[in-house]
Amino acid sequence: MYYFVNEYLYDKNSGIEHAEFKRLQLFKHLHVPAKLVTREYNPMLHRIMAKFGLGRDEVVNMFDFFQRAVELDTDQAKIQRAAINSHYEIDPDPTISKVYRGDLLNSRVLFIAGTYGQLNVVESFDRYQNLIRAEQWDWRGFKSCIKYYDADRKVIREEHLNPEGTVVIEAAYGRDGIAQSDMTYIRLVNYQGEDYYFYNIEELFDLFLSELDKQQTPGENTYIADRPLTTYKPVMNIPGTSRKFIYLPMVQTEAEANDKNRSYILATGKLNPIYEYAFAKKNIDKLSGIIVATKAQQADIADRVEKIIHADVPVIAIPAATVPGPKTTTIAKKDQIIFVGRLGNGKGIVRLVDMFQQIHNKLTSLKLLIYGYGDAEESARQEAKNLGIEDVVDFKDYQVDLKSAYAESKLFVTTTGTDVEPLAMTEAASFGLPMVAFDIPYGPREVIHDGWNGLLFRDGELKEMAEGIVALLKDPQRLGEYGANAKRTAEQFSDGEIGRLWQEKVIMDGVRK
Template sequence: MYYFVNEYLYDKNSGIEHAEFKRLQLFKHLHVPAKLVTREYNPMLHRIITKFGLESDDVVNMFDFFQGAVELDTDQAKIQRAAINFRYEIEPDPTISKVYRGDLLNNRVLFIAGTYGQLNVVESFDRYQNLIRAEQWDWRGFKSCIKYYDADRKVIREEYLNPEGTVVIEAAYGSDGIAQSDMTYIRLVNYQGEDYYFYNIEELFDFFLSELDKQQTPGENAYIADRPLTTYKPVMNIPGTSRKFIYLPMVQTEAEANDKNRSYILATGKLNPIYEYAFAKKNIAPI
């Protein structure tokens, strides 16, 4: 299996992602098994990939992998599955429905744009009207993540669930608590009968790639690291005999500081810092 390793796929992508789409199309044409690999959690991933002519089987996402949702069929979750107390007063709306307990807002139910009432996020509020919890629903119809907030509406903790509703990943955030790079603690819960602990998303990604390499053809896979700053090191650190390649999507050298024309001299120019780890002497095996 060939794996094209990246960080994310979004509605709008860079040339790196579009190159991967074309490469995957070529491999399919040649009947060579290949998949895209992404790191970031994205509950709309399997909606997005259809926009680019991909199928769910073409992509392996790290969170899908540990949630046991890589090959999940698509369903539609409606408000009946949101555990809303229908004795409360509900103010219906096709975009955001509000649920009141007396005069206080108890929940907001956000629906996925362009759908007929398909669940996106269910928010819960305390008596002081602070957002304290948000349930994120996956495009394929299952509750996939629960976020917990502090009084400043910063995410302090997350729980990632499998389609059966069991927590499989727990994560905590630092004071900034916005991006997944701010994760300060991750617990992989009962994975193959054991708990695993990580200090950041990078450590979890390393572990994920090593586990992915054990699937299908262990030690006989090929990994192409496509995004320099986030995939080179994890791919190069995959243990075992699988082949590892790095793709160089940007100019390999820096322009001279006093060069107004921003010309790049590949033969003698200074190496672009994004490639320094990949080309460090300790990481280059002798031929």
Template sequence: MFYFITSREDLLTSAIELAQVKRMHIFDYLKVKSSIVTLQYNWAHYQVEKKLGVTDRVINLFQYFQQLPYHYDDDDQVLIDQLLKQPGFQVNGLVASRDGNQRIIAHLNGPRLYYVDYRDRFGFTDRRDFYDNGCLTYTEFFEDRSRVVTRQYYDGQGRPKIVYHYRGGEGNSPVLCLIQLFDQGNWWNFDDEAGLRAYFMDRLAGADSQAVFISDRSDYTMKEFTLMHEQLPRYQVFHSAFTEDGRPNSKLFAVYDPVKQALVDGQLTGLISATQQEAADARQRFATPASYGIPVTYIPDAVLQKKVPFDRRKPGQLIAVARLTNVKRLDHLINTVILLHKKHPDVNLKIYGYDDEWNNYATSHALKKLVQDKQASGYIHFCGYEHDLTTVYETAQLEVLTSSYEGFAMALLEAQGHGCPAVSYDINYGPAEIIKDQVSGRLLPAGDVHALYTVLDELLSHPATLKDYADHAQAVAAKYSFEHVAGRWQDFITAEASRGVQHLAAYAK
């Protein structure tokens, strides 16, 4: 089985996790078994797996060891009553009091019980029990300065299964110092989460003689791979550029520093990039023949065959599909649209993407303040995250991308697949392989704001050119059809099998 490894799946699903789901569909088509592996605790596992259509196909580290009997459709009121209605306590709503002091307090997450605080006679929280779909999942114990000292995860019988130990650090912050796991009749000890994850992945590999790991989150696997004992093929996917500025010979992102040595030591078997250009650059930078360019997504045939009349597209409607983070350089686009609005009063920009948490949402706050200060909120809109952008792509006149670098630029392909022309900086990686310049859109010098204004002004002034680009967009996107991308994955499997990589021969056709 192929295991696609990530941190976790969220309801606001990132492009990486969406790519994993699409890859799973391809492997189903190829009749190759696959599962998604998640390494973080995930409260939304039931909802997000149902939303993504991967129910019972995700292996989570904590669920693997805990084996809790979840109650997905149950009302937690009976459980809440059992916890609050203790002898000598008076219950009022979600609070149980004794001698006038609140001692047990239940907290909800939507309709479900989330956690319960237990306070001592001085009002300090000594213990906090967390619940997951009706099951007690773990407890946090606190010391007198409200720092967590122990987090204890339980199995289905309420017995401790995983125990995190903390000690006080600077600034009253707890520092993880030890993890214990009870498994196979023994208590195993790990200094950090990397050790626990490596043990978990060894358990998966040890139970599957044909296991192949594909890591989609290097910050959760690079160290872990070096700690593993089982021998199996392990590949790293580059979902973004591997250097800090997207140039192949620039400074590597720190998480990729160990890649070259890991390839030499056999802790990593090969690399997978989303574009042919990045695969070629990675092959040279990391000195490995096992570097493959495979698109991270595909356009379904039903989308490619659907014809969207150009008159359905709203004149002047521009869209950007990007999270609100500095690397997307949305300020370039916002300032350009503000200038365009003076000449094209019908221009309208809608930005779809969630706020990036980095530096306390600094980029998000700055972008929104820019729009407010320029009194542009009537025609520049922050629309947040949307799972299905079909209508957005089919009613916009242009998708615009202004990033510093990308790994693939999935939104450009999705726009083209829906017949929406695209304008993008010609950056590494993706735009030049997705857009056919002056056929389905335009490629601009990277970071050239003047060119951005000039081209957008030209296209808004000549809707016939936009219509011509729209008429060609789906034909250009057709090289990313489901069948084509599936063929690339089969080529990868066959090529690796021919290199003599263990386990891959079983999947080669």
């Protein structure tokens, strides 16, 4: 079994999760069993899985595992299941129903948004109207967690239940907050006849992965840790002979403070702290390999592993991006260009707006569509307003299905300074969109061939990028040629090509061993 190890799945996900979704589908086509592994408790997980087309046989969550709910069918829990005292008065509401004992609020029943009366949370209050307890219901219709609160409405304790209502995990929280990372005491109750005690969720995750390794083909599984901060260490420390890989999804070194070119030298640069454990000499030999997205990454990291760490660990280049292949569409193009990606600080979203303002001065009817979410959205919106172009810069939020958006746009543009092979870039190429980006480490150059399927500029050359885009959009013949070549590029990232790389470099290598 192949396990792609991550921390969570949300309604809005990053490129790491989307790369895993694509990899799951790819492995399915290759007839290689694979699952996505998540750590965080999320009562809406299986609703989210359905949103992204994931079946219950494709995801295994740590809490589901210990709650013995991995294979649970989906049901709908309605208010009758909340066991409300029949002598109390209910003030019904489709969003939040209130339950009164005389004149005092006894409880509130919150329903899942977008459903007809499906239980989400049942809150209980004391005589002074303090929230003291909340029962959390799983999307699949069982009471999965009970949270207890202090006078400041902070969670102080949790009980996680199996579908039969038995407590299987108890957790206490510290003073820092109510994030799951703040758990300071955990008891795994009567697991295989014994109680286990942990100081934090990381220790529980360690046990979970080691137990998961015993489920199918013990010692013969393959783990690929996808999220650096939370999955590298637990995967590398799984006991036994199963293979362990880490996937490097982003730039791994810090740019020097006086480096105006923002060069990130993986071979010799200062390592980002989130990678220090994996690249420590005493740990790196635990790995069966390091997987990266681009050949440039591969060369530099292999150099670092050999010359600085003095280790013998294979570095394998397999693009994170994969598309079914070039798309054929009859949808008419609109006067718009598109960006797709996380709107994070450092991703260049504000300067994308600045650059587009220069384009708008020459092409006044052109629109910029920005698909994504993140901390930089508010700043970018304000910048568009400050520049007087808010009516032609359209923030479209996070969308799962972008087929129409790609098909209707004229080109894909990004001004990010720190991204390795944006997945959206190859998706855009498959729809025949020319691509425009800065020539940054380590990805765009392996997708964009300047003057053939798009345009590359030195990082920070906003004026030059704007002028290049204007000239390209004013030249329909060249735009069409770039678009046709973009589709040829997409063939290099097709499921067939990327599947072949996985087969040759990871899957068959494991079979031979």
